[in-house]
Amino acid sequence: VNVAERIDYVFKVVVIGDSAVGKTQILSRFAKNEFCFDSKSTIGVEFQTRTVTISGKLIKAQIWDTAGQERYRAVTSAYYRGALGAMVVYDITKRQSFDHVARWIEELRAHADTSIVIMLIGNKADLLDRRAVRTEDAVEFAEDQGLFFSETSALTGENVETAFFKILQQIHSVV
Numbered sequence: 001v002n003v004a005e006r007i008d009y010v011f012k013v014v015v016i017g018d019s020a021v022g023k024t025q026i027l028s029r030f031a032k033n034e035f036c037f038d039s040k041s042t043i044g045v046e047f048q049t050r051t052v053t054i055s056g057k058l059i060k061a062q063i064w065d066t067a068g069q070e071r072y073r074a075v076t077s078a079y080y081r082g083a084l085g086a087m088v089v090y091d092i093t094k095r096q097s098f099d100h101v102a103r104w105i106e107e108l109r110a111h112a113d114t115s116i117v118i119m120l121i122g123n124k125a126d127l128l129d130r131r132a133v134r135t136e137d138a139v140e141f142a143e144d145q146g147l148f149f150s151e152t153s154a155l156t157g158e159n160v161e162t163a164f165f166k167i168l169q170q171i172h173s174v175v
């Protein structure tokens with residue numbers, strides 16, 4: 001049986017956040033269970049897919065990656081179009097990337113559908129000795145803004161799968 005014919009839903013999820021926080025690696029970890037040590041910064045908008053089963057439904061997650069547009073805040077509204085979920089990623093070792101999260105959320109509120117499910121991700125959780133953002137601060141911010149929250153490591157894979165399943169489950173429960 002051709003899996004494509006049995007897909008129940010395609011869920012578009014966008015990944016945003018400052019450059020170098022690990023967005024592309026999180027995607028690769030989820031889509032291919034890979035971590036690439038010499039990854040080049042992404043060029044051109046791309047997405048990766050993975051099909052998962054949630055509550056007996058076959059769901060194709062289409063995860064979009066920004067393409068070095070982060071620095072210029074040039075992510076276009078086309079990128080957000082049709083997105084049902086968003087992961088806003090910061091690096092737990094880079095305070096500035098967390099301080100910029102509010103701006104990324106503003107971008108989302110301006111361009112994305114109001115019902116979009118948003119998850120805040122503190123990545124590079126393997127670098128505990130270089131932590132610059134306390135978990136409690138992120139939890140508080142997420143609660144204030146009504147976001148789901150998780151700390152992940154694309155390097156070790158910690159929580160990456162769980163975070164994607166959480167957002168996909170949440171989207172599924174509202175479609």
Ligand code: GDP
Nearest residue numbers: 019020021022023024025039123124153154155
């Ligand atoms: P992007 O610009 O947000 O797409 O970031 P990348 O995915 O290209 O990652 C930027 C850098 O951070 C690369 O050198 C990655 O190897 C590294 N990196 C990404 N995720 C992790 C992680 O979870 N732990 C550690 N230690 N390094 C990571």
Ligand code: MG
Nearest residue numbers: 023024041042
């Ligand atoms: Mg990238």
